[in-house]
Amino acid sequence: MIHQPPDPTLVAAAVQDALDTWGREPTQLLQVLRSAQEPLGYLPPAALDLIAAELRVPIARVRGVMAFYSFLYPEWPGTYRVLFSDNVTDRMHGSRDRLRELCERLWVEPGKVSEDGLVSIDRASAIGLCDHAPSLLVNGRPIPDVDAARASQICDLILGRVPLDDWPAELFVVEDLVRRADVILTDPMRPGDAIRAALERAAATGKGAQATLDEIKAANLLGRGGAGFTTGVKWESCSRQPVTPRVVVCNADEGEPGTFKDRLLLRRHADMVFEGMTVAAHGIGATQGFVYLRGEYRFIYDGLLEVLERRRRDGLLGTSICGQPGFDFDIQIHLGAGSYVCGEASALVESLEGKRGIPRNRPPRLAEKGYLGRPTIVNNVESYCAAALILLHGAEWFRSRGTARSSGTKLLSVAGDCERPGIYEYPLGVSVREVLADSGARNAIAVQVGGPSGTCIGQDEFDRRIAFEDLETGGAFIVFDGSRDLFEVARHFAHFFAHESCGFCTPCRVGTSLLRNLMDKISAGKGSLHDLNTIEELARLLHHASHCGLGESAGRPLLGTLERFRPAYERRLGSHAVEPAFDLDGALARARRVTGRNDPGAFLGDTP
Numbered sequence: 001m002i003h004q005p006p007d008p009t010l011v012a013a014a015v016q017d018a019l020d021t022w023g024r025e026p027t028q029l030l031q032v033l034r035s036a037q038e039p040l041g042y043l044p045p046a047a048l049d050l051i052a053a054e055l056r057v058p059i060a061r062v063r064g065v066m067a068f069y070s071f072l073y074p075e076w077p078g079t080y081r082v083l084f085s086d087n088v089t090d091r092m093h094g095s096r097d098r099l100r101e102l103c104e105r106l107w108v109e110p111g112k113v114s115e116d117g118l119v120s121i122d123r124a125s126a127i128g129l130c131d132h133a134p135s136l137l138v139n140g141r142p143i144p145d146v147d148a149a150r151a152s153q154i155c156d157l158i159l160g161r162v163p164l165d166d167w168p169a170e171l172f173v174v175e176d177l178v179r180r181a182d183v184i185l186t187d188p189m190r191p192g193d194a195i196r197a198a199l200e201r202a203a204a205t206g207k208g209a210q211a212t213l214d215e216i217k218a219a220n221l222l223g224r225g226g227a228g229f230t231t232g233v234k235w236e237s238c239s240r241q242p243v244t245p246r247v248v249v250c251n252a253d254e255g256e257p258g259t260f261k262d263r264l265l266l267r268r269h270a271d272m273v274f275e276g277m278t279v280a281a282h283g284i285g286a287t288q289g290f291v292y293l294r295g296e297y298r299f300i301y302d303g304l305l306e307v308l309e310r311r312r313r314d315g316l317l318g319t320s321i322c323g324q325p326g327f328d329f330d331i332q333i334h335l336g337a338g339s340y341v342c343g344e345a346s347a348l349v350e351s352l353e354g355k356r357g358i359p360r361n362r363p364p365r366l367a368e369k370g371y372l373g374r375p376t377i378v379n380n381v382e383s384y385c386a387a388a389l390i391l392l393h394g395a396e397w398f399r400s401r402g403t404a405r406s407s408g409t410k411l412l413s414v415a416g417d418c419e420r421p422g423i424y425e426y427p428l429g430v431s432v433r434e435v436l437a438d439s440g441a442r443n444a445i446a447v448q449v450g451g452p453s454g455t456c457i458g459q460d461e462f463d464r465r466i467a468f469e470d471l472e473t474g475g476a477f478i479v480f481d482g483s484r485d486l487f488e489v490a491r492h493f494a495h496f497f498a499h500e501s502c503g504f505c506t507p508c509r510v511g512t513s514l515l516r517n518l519m520d521k522i523s524a525g526k527g528s529l530h531d532l533n534t535i536e537e538l539a540r541l542l543h544h545a546s547h548c549g550l551g552e553s554a555g556r557p558l559l560g561t562l563e564r565f566r567p568a569y570e571r572r573l574g575s576h577a578v579e580p581a582f583d584l585d586g587a588l589a590r591a592r593r594v595t596g597r598n599d600p601g602a603f604l605g606d607t608p
């Protein structure tokens with residue numbers, strides 16, 4: 001059964017449906033492409049031509065956008081497209097064995113489509129299920145906890161050509177493992193409570209929207225996406241821009257490998273997220289809102305649409321929200337398409353505009369000129385939840401938790417070598433040791449706090465605290481026990497950054513590849529002390545010369561492990577002198593074979 005190109009009427013119908021849903025503005029290009037691809041399985045050239053014509057954009061732009069996002073397919077990816085999550089936690093729990101088993105039974109090479117067009121098997125960067133590693137996506141639908149039995153069941157279903165909708169439903173059940181709940185995960189807030197509280201405060205103080213901004217500032221809410229920027233300052237700066245309308249964006253890209261806490265908030269506490277966005281809209285005077293949801297979370301999308309619809313019916317979105325004339329705001333959900341850099345706020349805004357997710361030059365900041373040149377705030381999912389609670393309970397209540405500099409609580413996504421992976425909500429300031437004890441992590445030798453772009457700490461630092469004044473984190477907390485090789489962990493992260501670099505600026509494009517190659521060279525036993533020094537130099541150069549946070553952080557896992565776990569590198573070194581990575585004479589062997597030469601002139605050195 002070789003795949004036949006789809007019937008032109010099917011292509012036209014898929015494109016029409018996508019256009020009917022998203023409209024014909026060029027800003028909708030990415031959403032139209034994604035949407036048209038769903039029924040077709042891929043985007044044949046005829047679909048691209050139609051989309052380019054209908055949106056009135058050059059075909060080169062359509063192709064450029066296609067090429068940027070890894071979840072848009074220009075060719076048939078198989079009736080079943082299997083994507084193994086490839087975070088370090090997946091590997092720790094056997095993903096490579098599972099991938100090999102599937103490839104062997106289904107007769108397909110990784111990264112290729114089987115000859116009969118039935119299936120392809122590939123890897124994707126972490127898919128947000130590290131608490132259920134190893135995990136995978138089949139045609140975008142997640143399957144957690146893929147042990148050998150599950151892998152075999154998946155093979156049977158594929159070989160039996162069972163339509164995905166008829167696969168056993170339990171395969172797709174993703175459990176949210178809440179291990180410790182604090183104020184966010186236990187608050188009984190009802191839809192509208194925080195908005196009404198904000199409106200009442202605005203009226204009672206006579207300050208209007210400024211009262212909302214003042215409360216967020218007084219709470220000292222620092223952004224939960226990782227960088228810890230002061231939310232109140234960002235919102236106020238946006239609110240002061242003379243241009244309207246303004247825009248509220250929720251960053252639900254959750255791309256940092258090891259993080260999955262936003263998944264829980266979006267599935268179980270969506271009202272709180274939307275409530276936070278709506279109070280933000282009140283504060284900055286915005287009318288338009290977006291949730292940028294990572295493509296891997298497609299399975300959450302429909303549930304979010306339902307919550308939005310209910311909120312519209314209940315007068316919590318739309319015009320005159322909560323009966324307040326002039327308070328108009330609505331939210332649209334845009335899906336990403338498999339690009340880590342799109343989590344970076346300005347790349348995300350580019351992607352929202354239907355373009356490739358290349359980070360912007362700053363200034364201007366997004367608060368001045370963001371989505372379509374409008375003043376825009378971008379905040380993490382958890383930041384909006386915290387904002388809703390601040391408006392409901394007040395800044396003082398919020399500050400009563402956490403430390404003097406880091407108020408409130410933080411959700412941690414705990415995974416790796418521990419008995420109880422899952423979500424833990426703690427007041428900021430909790431020690432790493434306490435998290436390890438609670439999660440049943442025995443024999444931990446290291447923790448990667450904040451994912452690959454965060455910090456890897458060793459046992460002597462387990463008393464350090466999760467707080468903005470000590471260990472900053474967007475939420476990832478990956479535990480490694482004594483059986484793990486931290487060099488291999490760092491090498492995996494080097495591959496991750498080289499793969500995810502968007503290629504826009506030279507230091508990052510070239511630097512991440514060089515770092516990956518050096519780590520591979522050392523892994524192959526061909527490294528030298530000179531290479532370790534080069535890694536350090538390159539990592540520093542990347543930090544200072546890169547255009548965005550991806551390149552800035554790309555060398556961190558290597559610098560951190562080199563500093564703390566140097567023996568893991570040194571025991572692999574072939575020699576202490578310079579070792580070439582490339583065997584020139586070996587590379588000539590094929591040419592010698594082809595030309596039948598074996599004379600001394602065909603060798604670089606002595607004839608063997």
Ligand SMILES: Cc1cc2nc3c(=O)[nH]c(=O)nc-3n(C[C@H](O)[C@H](O)[C@H](O)COP(=O)(O)O)c2cc1C
Pocket residue numbers: 222223224225226227228229231251252253254255256340341342343344345346378379380381383548549550
């Ligand atoms: C490469 C890269 C990826 C990022 N990914 C995310 C992400 O998935 N989610 C997120 O909230 N912030 C992410 N950020 C940080 C955002 O740029 C931005 O700082 C954040 O969304 C602001 O929200 P906050 O102030 O509420 O933390 C990323 C940054 C970089 C450089």
Ligand code: SF4
Pocket residue numbers: 341358359500501502503504505506508509546547548549550551552
């Ligand atoms: S630092 Fe890397 S990801 Fe960021 S713009 Fe440059 S190439 Fe792209």
